[in-house]
Amino acid sequence: MEHEEITLHGHRVSYRRAGWGPVIVLIHGITGSSLTWEDVIEPLAERYTVVAPDLLGHGESAKPRGDYSLGAYASGVRDLVQAIGHDRATVVGHSLGGGVAMQFAYQFPERCERLVLVSSGGLGREVHMLLRAAALPGSELVLPLLASPGIIGRVDAVGAFLSRLGLRAGADLDELWRGFSSLADGGARAAFIHTLRTILDPGGQRVSATDRLYLAAEMPTLIVWGERDPIIPFRHGLRASELVPGSRFVSFPDAGHFPYRDDPRRFVRELADFIESTEPSDARDERLRELLREGA
Numbered sequence: 001m002e003h004e005e006i007t008l009h010g011h012r013v014s015y016r017r018a019g020w021g022p023v024i025v026l027i028h029g030i031t032g033s034s035l036t037w038e039d040v041i042e043p044l045a046e047r048y049t050v051v052a053p054d055l056l057g058h059g060e061s062a063k064p065r066g067d068y069s070l071g072a073y074a075s076g077v078r079d080l081v082q083a084i085g086h087d088r089a090t091v092v093g094h095s096l097g098g099g100v101a102m103q104f105a106y107q108f109p110e111r112c113e114r115l116v117l118v119s120s121g122g123l124g125r126e127v128h129m130l131l132r133a134a135a136l137p138g139s140e141l142v143l144p145l146l147a148s149p150g151i152i153g154r155v156d157a158v159g160a161f162l163s164r165l166g167l168r169a170g171a172d173l174d175e176l177w178r179g180f181s182s183l184a185d186g187g188a189r190a191a192f193i194h195t196l197r198t199i200l201d202p203g204g205q206r207v208s209a210t211d212r213l214y215l216a217a218e219m220p221t222l223i224v225w226g227e228r229d230p231i232i233p234f235r236h237g238l239r240a241s242e243l244v245p246g247s248r249f250v251s252f253p254d255a256g257h258f259p260y261r262d263d264p265r266r267f268v269r270e271l272a273d274f275i276e277s278t279e280p281s282d283a284r285d286e287r288l289r290e291l292l293r294e295g296a
Contacts, residue, residue, distance in 0.1 A: 003016055004017055009079070012060075012062040013056070013080055014053070015034060015084075016034045018042060018049075021048045022048050022113075023088065024044060024050050024090045024271075025051050025077060025089045025092065026094075027052075027055070027093040027100050028052070028054075028058065028097050029098075029121075030095060030131075030179070030192065030195055031058070031179030031182055031183065031188075032094070032096075032097075034059055035059070036094070037050075037052045040264050043268045044268055044272070056068070057187070057194070065190070068191055068195040069198050070099050070102075070198070071107065073100040073103070074108070078104065078107075088110075089111070089112070090115075090116065090275055090280075091104050091105065091116065092116040092118065092271070093117060094260070095119055095232065098117040098120025098121055099121045099209070101115060101116070101120075102115065102120070106215065109219070113281055114220040114275065114278060114280065115221045116221070116222045116223075116274070117222070117223045118260060119224070119229055119231070120236075121232060123208065123210060123239065124232075124233065125205055126204055126233050126236070127232055128231045128232075131200055132202050132203070133202075134192075134193070135197055170262065172231075172256040175258050210243060213240060213243040214245070222270070222271070223244070223250070224267070224270065226255030227252065228254065228255060229255075230256060231256075231257040232257065234251070252267075
């Protein structure tokens, strides 16, 4: 697995790439990075070209003042994939990355072969109280204190606190702790707040794709969810599968918000089976017009 960098529009974009074959793009969630996919990149790379970017404001990519909307993220993914020599891809998005993946498929259907949503945001209002609290006015003043070395260094105490909020030991706590620790960086913290307030308010998620999911009728779509997800309710995935004609829904009974971390072997198997058993989307303008008119 190669860790590479490229400069796009004047900003450093970090990404991991491995393998050969049809292209899979893996998009992480908020406060995450390409490292979240470390358990699945190499197994997938045995059959596919895997590209896992650090979104701007995350990981080792630049953290500029700028546009952190879903549309901007989707455009950034398109530009990266194109710049490194790929025209089309199966796009996999987790949590916030699911919203980015849906936006990518909406903005650039000709570049999206398949859509895979993993514990995705943008499919309902409900979300964990910690994220809603972080969207409150004044959180930018509190987060520097919470992410200070004195707090981050108290791993056991913070872990116990998160457990009391319903976050499970294992992959959920590990990933959320890694994400929380990244907020010690001022640039990452500013990007987190900006991104969060774009998609959430104190009442929950305010960006929803559910009114446009009918447009995915021609897009092979896989929806993956952990039945014990404490961040975004399992029922969001079930509802989304009902709204996308012909979609495939896969549940992980013992998994939380990170099913690809809880059971990476099964995740790789399910994703590979989905890719091998479906034909890439053939986006056509006339069919899009038909769907828009039918759904109007």
